[in-house]
Structure formats: C-alpha cells, structure tokens
Amino acid sequence: MATTEIKHQPEVLEAVIIRFVGDSGDGMQLTGTQFSDTSAMFGNDIATFPNYPAEIRAPQGSLYGVSGFQVHIGSVEISTPGDEVDLLVAMNPAGLKTNLHAVKPGHTIIVDTDAFTKKNLEKAQYDSNPLEDGSLENYRVIEVTMTSLTKEALKDVEGLDNKSITRSKNMFALGMVYWMYDRSTDHTIAFFKNKFKTKPQLIEANTKVLNTGYYFAETLELIPNSYTVAPAKMESGTYRIIMGNTATAWGFLAASEKCGLDLFLGSYPITPASDILHELAKHKHFGVKTFQAEDEIAGITSAIGASFAGNLAITTTSGPGLALKGEALGLAMMIEMPLVVVNVQRGGPSTGLPTKTEQSDLLQTLYGRNGESPVIVLAASTPSNCFDFAYEAAKLTIEHMTPVVLLSDGYIANGSAPWKIKSVSDMPDINNNIIHKAKENWHPYDRNEKTLARDWAIPGTPGLEHRVGGLEKDRISGNVSYVPDNHEYMVNIRAEKIMRVQNSIPELTTAFSDEGDLLVIGWGGTYGSLYSTVKHIKEEGFNTIGFAHFNYINPLPKNTAEVLKRFKKIVVCELNNGQFAKVLKLNFNDFNILQFNKIQGLPFGNEELVQKFKQLVK
Amino acid sequence: MDTTVENKYTFKDFASDQEVRWCPGCDDYVILRAMQKALPEIGVKKEDIVFISGIGCSSRFPYYMDTYGMHSIHGRAPAIATGTKLANPNLSVWVITGDGDSMAIGGNHFIHALRRNVDLNILLFNNEIYGLTKGQFSPTSLVGQKTKSSPYGNTQPPFSAGELAIGAQARFFARIGGNTPKEMTQIFIEAEKFKGTSLIEVMQNCPIFNDGCFDQFTDKAVRADKQLFVEHGKPMIFGKDRNQGLVLNGLKLEVVAIGENNITEEDILVHDAKEQDPTLHQMLVRLDYPKVMGVIRSFNDITLEERKDAQTQEVKSNSKFRKTDDLFFSGDIYEVE
Numbered sequence: 001m002a003t004t005e006i007k008h009q010p011e012v013l014e015a016v017i018i019r020f021v022g023d024s025g026d027g028m029q030l031t032g033t034q035f036s037d038t039s040a041m042f043g044n045d046i047a048t049f050p051n052y053p054a055e056i057r058a059p060q061g062s063l064y065g066v067s068g069f070q071v072h073i074g075s076v077e078i079s080t081p082g083d084e085v086d087l088l089v090a091m092n093p094a095g096l097k098t099n100l101h102a103v104k105p106g107h108t109i110i111v112d113t114d115a116f117t118k119k120n121l122e123k124a125q126y127d128s129n130p131l132e133d134g135s136l137e138n139y140r141v142i143e144v145t146m147t148s149l150t151k152e153a154l155k156d157v158e159g160l161d162n163k164s165i166t167r168s169k170n171m172f173a174l175g176m177v178y179w180m181y182d183r184s185t186d187h188t189i190a191f192f193k194n195k196f197k198t199k200p201q202l203i204e205a206n207t208k209v210l211n212t213g214y215y216f217a218e219t220l221e222l223i224p225n226s227y228t229v230a231p232a233k234m235e236s237g238t239y240r241i242i243m244g245n246t247a248t249a250w251g252f253l254a255a256s257e258k259c260g261l262d263l264f265l266g267s268y269p270i271t272p273a274s275d276i277l278h279e280l281a282k283h284k285h286f287g288v289k290t291f292q293a294e295d296e297i298a299g300i301t302s303a304i305g306a307s308f309a310g311n312l313a314i315t316t317t318s319g320p321g322l323a324l325k326g327e328a329l330g331l332a333m334m335i336e337m338p339l340v341v342v343n344v345q346r347g348g349p350s351t352g353l354p355t356k357t358e359q360s361d362l363l364q365t366l367y368g369r370n371g372e373s374p375v376i377v378l379a380a381s382t383p384s385n386c387f388d389f390a391y392e393a394a395k396l397t398i399e400h401m402t403p404v405v406l407l408s409d410g411y412i413a414n415g416s417a418p419w420k421i422k423s424v425s426d427m428p429d430i431n432n433n434i435i436h437k438a439k440e441n442w443h444p445y446d447r448n449e450k451t452l453a454r455d456w457a458i459p460g461t462p463g464l465e466h467r468v469g470g471l472e473k474d475r476i477s478g479n480v481s482y483v484p485d486n487h488e489y490m491v492n493i494r495a496e497k498i499m500r501v502q503n504s505i506p507e508l509t510t511a512f513s514d515e516g517d518l519l520v521i522g523w524g525g526t527y528g529s530l531y532s533t534v535k536h537i538k539e540e541g542f543n544t545i546g547f548a549h550f551n552y553i554n555p556l557p558k559n560t561a562e563v564l565k566r567f568k569k570i571v572v573c574e575l576n577n578g579q580f581a582k583v584l585k586l587n588f589n590d591f592n593i594l595q596f597n598k599i600q601g602l603p604f605g606n607e608e609l610v611q612k613f614k615q616l617v618k
Numbered sequence: 619m620d621t622t623v624e625n626k627y628t629f630k631d632f633a634s635d636q637e638v639r640w641c642p643g644c645d646d647y648v649i650l651r652a653m654q655k656a657l658p659e660i661g662v663k664k665e666d667i668v669f670i671s672g673i674g675c676s677s678r679f680p681y682y683m684d685t686y687g688m689h690s691i692h693g694r695a696p697a698i699a700t701g702t703k704l705a706n707p708n709l710s711v712w713v714i715t716g717d718g719d720s721m722a723i724g725g726n727h728f729i730h731a732l733r734r735n736v737d738l739n740i741l742l743f744n745n746e747i748y749g750l751t752k753g754q755f756s757p758t759s760l761v762g763q764k765t766k767s768s769p770y771g772n773t774q775p776p777f778s779a780g781e782l783a784i785g786a787q788a789r790f791f792a793r794i795g796g797n798t799p800k801e802m803t804q805i806f807i808e809a810e811k812f813k814g815t816s817l818i819e820v821m822q823n824c825p826i827f828n829d830g831c832f833d834q835f836t837d838k839a840v841r842a843d844k845q846l847f848v849e850h851g852k853p854m855i856f857g858k859d860r861n862q863g864l865v866l867n868g869l870k871l872e873v874v875a876i877g878e879n880n881i882t883e884e885d886i887l888v889h890d891a892k893e894q895d896p897t898l899h900q901m902l903v904r905l906d907y908p909k910v911m912g913v914i915r916s917f918n919d920i921t922l923e924e925r926k927d928a929q930t931q932e933v934k935s936n937s938k939f940r941k942t943d944d945l946f947f948s949g950d951i952y953e954v955e
Contacts, residue, residue, distance in 0.1 A: 037950060040952070041950065041952045043952075043954060187950070231954075234954045235954070236953075236954050236955055237953075237954060238947065238951055238952070238953055238954075239951065239952055239953070239954055240946075240949070240950060240951045240952070241950065250942070250945075250946065253942045253945070254942050257941065257942050262705070264701065264704070264705055266697075266701055283939070283945070284929065284930045284933040284934065284937075285933050285934050285937035285939045285940070286939065286942065286945075287930070287934075289704055289705070289926070289930075291700070291701065291704060293697065293730075294697075294726050294727065294730040295726055297694060297697065297727075298694070298697035298700075298726070298727055298730070301690070301691075301694040301697040301698045301701065301727075302697050302698065302700050302701030302704070303701055304690075304698055304701065305670070305688075305697070305698035305699055305700060305701025305702035305703075305705065306701035306702065306704060306705035307701075307705075308668075308686075308688060308698070308701075308702055308705075309668075309701070309702045309703075309705035309706040309709065310705065310706065311705040313701070313705075327691050328691060328694065331690060331691050335688070420954075421946050421947060421951065422946070423943050423946070423947075424941070424942050424943065425943075459665065459666065459667075459668050459686040459702070459706065459709055460665055460666055460706060460708065460709065461665055462663070462664075462665040463665070464665070465664055465665060465684055465685050465686050466686065466687075467634070467680050467681050467683075467686075467687040467688065467689065468687070468688050468689070469680070469681070469687075469688060469689025469690065470689060470690060470691055471689060479636060479681075480636075480681065
C-alpha cells in the first residue's frame with residue numbers, strides 16, 4: 001500500500017480540525033466518517049460533528065443545501081469537534097461561502113475548481129469568483145480540478161455511469177487528506193469491499209479515485225508540507241467509534257440483557273431520534289421488539305402496554321414528539337410503571353430546527369404535563385456516555401417503578417467518539433420489583449420501604465389480578481379513590497419517590513477546582529465544550545475556576561447546594577434561554593446564578609466561552 | 619403455550635369487588651354480565667386476561683372485571699393493547715372503548731390496530747352520544763340530532779363503525795344490540811376464538827342522554843322483523859315468521875318475501891363471513907332495513923405477532939449475535955495499549 005512509500009517529513013501536530021463541505025448529495029458525511037474512523041484506529045482521540053440540512057437533497061449548489069462534517073483529531077484529549085478549522089475541503093462555491101468564516105486565517109482550503117462554474121457561483125450568490133478576486137488572500141488555497149481528475153482516473157473502468165463517476169469525487173478529496181495527515185487508506189478500501197460486495201466495479205472505481213487523490217497530493221507541489229497527529233494517550237483497552245444514538249440504543253440492549261426482560265421500543269420516526277429506532281430494529285436476534293407506531297402517542301402508549309406486560313419498554317422522540325407524549329407520560333407516572341422516554345433534543349419551538357442542536361426541552365421535560373407529575377430526568381453528555389445513561393435510565397426506571405426521561409441532543413446523538421467497549425458483565429446489577437407469587441393480603445400499591453417503588457405484578461401471574469389506571473388510586477388497595485386526604489397523600493408519595501432516587505445516584509463532582517471565584521455549570525451535551533474551555537483557561541493560569549456538569553437533573557444530586565456554596569460566582573451555560581438556571585434558582589435561592597446562553601442551533605464555541613469566563617473572573 | 623383450562627369458572631369469578639357505578643337501566647350492565655358469562659365458556663385462565671380501556675362511561679369496564687386491567691387515557695387503548703399483546707402474545711387482550719373514544723379522539727389508533735391485525739378483541743360500546751361528559755354529539759350521532767353541543771341539531775355526518783372498520787382492513791366485524799345478552803355472549807366467544815383483531819360493535823342504549831336511539835330495531839316488539847341475525851353458512855332470513863330474506867339485485871341488496879313471486883329459501887343469499895372480498899360485508903353493514911346483526915365478517919388472516927415472530931425466529935437462526943458482547947466487540951474495533 002501507498003503508505004510505505006511516504007518520503008516526506010511530516011510536521012507533528014497535537015490536534016487538527018478538518019471540515020468537509022459540499023452539496024447534500026456529495027457524500028460529505030461518508031467522507032468525514034471514513035476519515036474519523038481511520039484516525040481513531042490509528043489511535044487518535046476524536047470528536048465529530050455532522051451538520052446537514054433538513055432537506056434530503058436540497059437544490060444542487062444552493063447555500064442552504066450545504067452538508068458538512070467536521071472532525072477533530074488529536075494526540076491529546078479531544079472533547080469537542082472544535083470551532084475554527086485547520087483545513088476546509090469545499091466541493092462547491094456554496095460550501096466555501098457558508099464555511100469560510102470557520103477557517104483559521106492562514107490555514108488551508110482545498111477546492112474543486114471544476115465546481116466553480118458561473119452557474120454554481122450564482123447559486124452561491126457570489127458576485128465574482130472568490131478564487132480569482134483576491135478574497136481568499138489570507139488563506140492557503142489548494143485548487144484542484146477534482147471532477148476532471150476523477151473522470152480521467154475512471155475512464156477505463158467498465159460498467160460505470162456518469163453519475164457514479166462524478167459521485168466518487170469525494171473519495172479523491174479523502175485520498176488527498178489521507179496523504180496530508182499521514183493516514184493509511186486501508187480501512188476505507190476494506191469498507192468499499194464490504195459495502196459494494198455485489199458491485200465489483202464500484203470497489204474498483206472508488207479505490208482508484210481514493211488512490212489517485214492520495215498520489216495526487218503526494219506529487220503536488222502546491223502542498224508544501226504534510227502533517228501528522230500522533231496517537232493519543234488513552235486508557236488501554238478495546239475501543240470502537242460510536243455515535244451517540246447508537247450508544248443509546250446499545251445501552252438499552254445491555255440493560256435488557258442484564259435485567260432479563262425483553263426490550264420493547266414503541267416509536268414514531270422523528271429527526272434526530274430515528275437512528276435509535278433504526279439501530280434497535282436490527283437486533284431481533286436479541287429478542288428486541290420494535291414497533292413503528294402510527295404516531296408519537298401510539299409510540300409511548302404501546303410502550304406502556306408492553307411495560308404492563310413485563311417488558312423493558314422505551315419510546316424515543318424529539319421535542320415536538322415529547323409534547324404529544326405528555327398525557328401518556330403522565331399515565332405511566334400515575335400507574336407507576338417502568339418506562340424510558342428518550343428525547344433527542346433539537347432546535348425548537350414548534351418544528352424549529354430539526355437537524356440542529358438545542359437544549360430547550362428541559363422545562364417541557366420537567367413540567368410539561370398536567371397535574372403534579374414528576375419524573376426522573378437524566379441527561380447524557382457525550383456520544384459514548386449515551387450508553388451509560390441509557391443503561392442508567394433503564395436501571396432507575398425498573399428499580400424505582402416510575403418513568404425516566406433521558407435527554408440527549410442532536411449534537412451528541414449524531415456526533416461520534418471513541419468508546420472503550422463495555423461488556424454487560426461489567427455493568428451494575430439491575431434489581432426489579434417483580435412479584436412472582438400471590439401473597440396473603442397483597443395490594444397493588446404495596447411499596448418498597450426504602451425506594452417507595454410499588455410491586456410490579458405482571459399479567460400472567462396467578463392470584464395478582466388487579467386494575468391500574470389514570471384515576472387517582474387508594475393508597476393501599478389501588479382502587480379508584482376521590483378521598484381528599486388520599487389524593488394529597490398520593491401526590492406527595494409520588495414526589496417523595498422521585499426524591500429518594502437521590503440515594504441511588506452519585507454526588508456532583510467538580511473538575512479543576514473545588515472552590516474559588518467561578519463555578520462553570522453545564523448539563524447534557526455541552527460537556528465537551530465547557531470542559532475543554534475550562535481546561536484551556538486553567539492551563540493559562542486561571543486557577544480559581546471550577547467546573548460542574550449535571551447528568552442528573554431530577555432529582556438533583558444531594559450535595560448540589562454544597563458545591564454551589566464553595567464559589568463566589570456561578571454561571572450556568574446552556575443552549576437555551578436559561579432553563580437549567582431557572583431550575584437551580586427554584587431549588588436554591590441563596591445563590592446569585594448568572595447565565596450564558598446561546599440559541600443558534602449550534603454548540604458552544606470555545607472562543608466565546610473563554611471570553612465570557614475571563615470576563616467573569618476579572 | 620396452552621392457557622386454557624377446563625370449565626372451572628363461573629361468571630362470579632370474573633366480578634371484581636368494586637361496586638358497578640353506571641346509571642340504572644344502562645345497557646352497559648348487560649354487556650358486563652354477557653362478558654362475565656362468556657369468559658368461563660372461553661376458558662382462558664383469569665391471570666392471562668387483560669382488559670384495557672380508554673376514557674368514557676364504557677371505559678370503567680376493567681374496574682368491574684376481576685382480571686388484569688388498565689383504565690388508560692382517552693382514545694389510546696388500542697395502542698396500549700397492541701404493546702401488551704406484542705410483549706406477551708399468550709395473553710388474551712380485550713379493548714373496551716366507546717364511539718367517541720374509538721372514532722373521535724382515538725380514531726388513528728383504532729384504524730391502525732384493525733389494519734395490523736393484532737390478535738385483540740375490541741369491544742365498542744356505540745350509543746351515538748357522549749355520556750361521561752354529559753351529552754354532546756359523537757362521531758356516530760345523526761345529522762340533526764339535538765344534543766348539548768348541538769342545540770339546533772348536529773351538522774356533522776356520522777361514521778358507521780362497521781364501514782370504517784372494514785375500510786381499515788378489519789378481518790372480523792360483528793354487531794349486536796345492547797339488549798340481546800344471549801347472542802352477545804356467543805359473539806364474545808366467537809370474537810375471542812378468532813385469531814386477529816376482532817371488532818364487536820354493541821348498539822348500546824344510553825338511558826340518560828340518548829334514550830331509545832336504537833328502539834326502531836332493538837325494541838323487543840319489532841326486533842324479529844327489523845333485525846337480520848347472520849350466521850356463517852346460513853341463508854339470510856329474518857322476520858317473526860322467518861319469511862323475509864335478502865337477495866342481490868344488481869349491485870344492491872333487496873328484501874324479498876319467501877313464498878311470494880316464486881321465491882323460495884333456495885333463492886336467498888347464504889352468508890359467507892369468511893370471504894376475503896369485503897364487498898358484500900360492507901353492503902350488509904350499510905343496510906338500514908333490516909339492521910344486520912351477528913358476525914358479519916370473519917376472514918382468517920395472519921396476525922401481526924405471527925409475522926413478527928416468524929421474522930424474529932429467522933433472524934435469530936441466521937445471526938452470529940447471541941449476546942450483546944458479540945455485537946459490541948464485532949466489526950471495527952481496535953486496541954489501545
């Protein structure tokens with residue numbers, strides 16, 4: 001393979017950020033995924049961020065049809081896909097126009113000059129060709145006639161139509177980038193062999209174009225040097241690259257195996273949650289039952305029905321779907337059955353920004369139901385810990401007999417990162433409340449003294465026949481009750497049951513500093529941005545900044561007030577208008593809680609956070 | 619798994635300790651008793667029976683049955699029951715619903731349950747009115763009907779439950795008057811024995827808000843002449859004197875008198891409930907005179923759970939994955955030293 005022939009002396013970098021952009025049909029997601037997988041296998045730590053339009057195939061060449069994939073690779077710990085990029089690969093003018101602002105001045109842009117036609121320039125609303133008018137003077141621009149070179153490379157390959165030829169030009173770009181960063185093409189060629197098993201001409205074509213790009217970069221005098229990023233120091237073990245949504249699905253698979261209950265998913269397709277349904281639909285071999293329902297409501301209610309029958313039942317959705325599921329979630333809480341609702345948050349309100357990220361469903365999740373209806377709320381914070389929190393959600397719902405909402409978001413759901421693979425045998429036990437035999441004087445609302453979880457009597461068990469329902473129930477018999485005192489008692493006990501979950505969850509910890517001038521608080525998917533920013537500031541000598549990140553939202557960790565108390569200032573950073581800040585203010589009114597909010601459908605950038613934090617510690 | 623037992627139960631075994639709270643004179647009492655009588659004959663073990671209801675007068679039903687049960691939320695019982703049945707196909711799952719619950723707020727779940735053909739029994743109490751909310755028109759109320767929310771007469775044309783159901787691919791549809799308990803019990807037994815979604819529409823009188831709405835064909839005095847009770851394989855004959863029958867005239871059903879105009883029993887249509895083509899079943903459903911009761915359609919078809927189970931068995935036998943470890947440690951994995 002070509003890697004053995006490399007003669008250049010690569011420059012060693014700690015980390016590099018690369019963004020591939022093009023039309024939504026240009027295969028940018030595939031290109032980016034291949035590059036990140038190859039880098040991860042090389043031993044780099046990685047974080048990725050796909051950014052694509054809601055339209056599947058938006059009009060070619062249009063500004064809003066640009067699809068991008070950003071990957072951050074490093075020999076150091078990588079917690080975010082990064083802000084500004086070192087290398088932009090732009091397959092057309094629209095991609096260049098919409099992404100130029102993200103390129104670090106002086107850094108590299110590779111463009112397919114064949115795509116810079118008059119028509120495409122017009123579509124990208126360029127008055128003049130940026131390759132000719134001097135507007136790219138501050139960058140190192142590598143102009144490549146990528147489409148023509150691809151066509152030329154494939155002129156002798158038989159059985160290809162024009163479309164397949166032009167579509168493989170993304171592999172030319174990938175080949176170039178592989179050479180620039182000293183990566184082997186082996187993984188991608190193996191990928192072609194597997195993907196195009198039945199179409200050998202496509203294996204040949206894609207391999208040829210990939211290699212042509214690779215050799216082109218090698219011999220091209222336009223590239224003055226090449227770079228490498230050494231393997232990162234990561235904990236030893238077996239790894240794989242995992243996307244957040246896959247990790248979520250797998251966390252439930254693991255929980256199902258551990259607790260011995262079949263997994264049932266009732267769901268209705270919605271961006272960006274559908275991949276969890278797709279993933280679980282593949283795993284019938286584990287006895288997983290997936291049910292694509294007629295709507296969001298049937299998604300959750302079928303799951304409630306399955307839970308009633310003794311399955312580990314879950315439903316997956318995003319913001320608008322959670323709104324539709326509200327009444328049924330209240331029912332699950334009222335009948336005190338296990339149920340996990342996964343909400344992969346996206347930009348709202350209403351249909352909002354379906355493919356963009358946001359954290360604006362927090363208040364809906366906590367309070368968006370009629371009556372006093374608390375549920376357990378967890379939030380995953382990285383692509384790989386989606387696995388842990390899906391598992392934790394399943395564990396808590398089964399152990400505490402009350403629904404759990406697991407919050408994820410488009411950013412971590414579609415992002416990928418290395419995951420040190422966990423075996424089910426390493427996961428904590430899950431203890432259920434199932435009652436197998438009739439006991440004398442048994443009542444459906446008999447509770448575990450410690451957790452207050454009620455017994456789970458499953459249809460098919462003789463002697464335990466009983467009725468549940470949305471009407472208020474007598475505290476013991478479970479029969480319908482309108483008695484005023486009983487209602488108040490039941491409302492309080494359902495709330496107390498959630499509070500007692502505090503005994504089952506870890507305490508809040510702080511990173512970088514246990515006390516000091518400023519505590520940076522985050523929750524959910526902003527972990528990477530906040531962690532890396534505080535780390536960076538600390539390295540600059542700001543030693544009085546601490547960082548606390550919440551994965552447990554309801555109930556909050558027991559020691560939350562203790563932690564807040566130790567800092568002079570507190571700033572809650574979130575991708576909404578201050579929803580978690582509101583929750584903290586409601587719970588702890590002794591603290592002056594500041595906010596830093598962003599609602600652009602995008603994750604936090606390190607630079608904006610650095611500025612804010614420095615200003616606050618001044 | 620065999621979940622049936624010898625006839626050890628009586629109707630009392632299925633009565634819960636809860637006091638029944640429907641209005642005096644309501645047909646719901648008749649339906650409850652017919653069910654409590656049908657279940658011992660069906661013979662499924664008590665612990666394997668689940669009643670799931672939505673919201674409305676009828677939906678209190680599960681509280682009165684000493685089986686497993688869930689009184690859920692408005693319109694969603696078919697979706698909940700689908701989850702229950704898919705999770706444990708050994709259970710005998712009944713959905714209890716009303717005309718508003720199934721065809722207004724829960725219309726979507728209702729039609730999709732029928733389309734999928736999960737082995738559920740849906741018992742629809744149709745009284746052409748909203749009872750629990752005290753007297754508004756329902757999706758089966760007649761045009762012109764005066765109700766609390768239509769004081770000058772209802773302006774919305776009604777659904778016919780049977781037409782809607784058969785249009786939604788229902789394999790089993792039966793209809794019965796709310797005051798004929800013996801026939802009702804038999805229909806419940808047939809519905810439970812049928813593999814697939816069975817829909818039973820009970821024309822149930824609401825004595826408070828829509829009293830007498832079905833009298834023109836359910837009243838004891840006219841019942842024999844106004845109702846045709848169909849049975850599979852038998853000629854469609856009705857009337858006190860068993861001298862009326864149905865024939866097909868062109869594309870229409872026609873009532874003829876046996877013994878007149880040389881018409882004999884041989885000329886009368888024979889009911890074929892098992893026919894896949896629903897055309898004639900739809901015509902029977904639509905007929906105003908006589909009002910057709912009994913099992914109108916009973917077409918045997920594969921159920922959703924059978925399809926899903928077959929697929930799962932096939933995937934299991936071909937898959938290399940037995941435990942999640944097999945999946946997690948497969949494919950593109952790599953070692954970090």
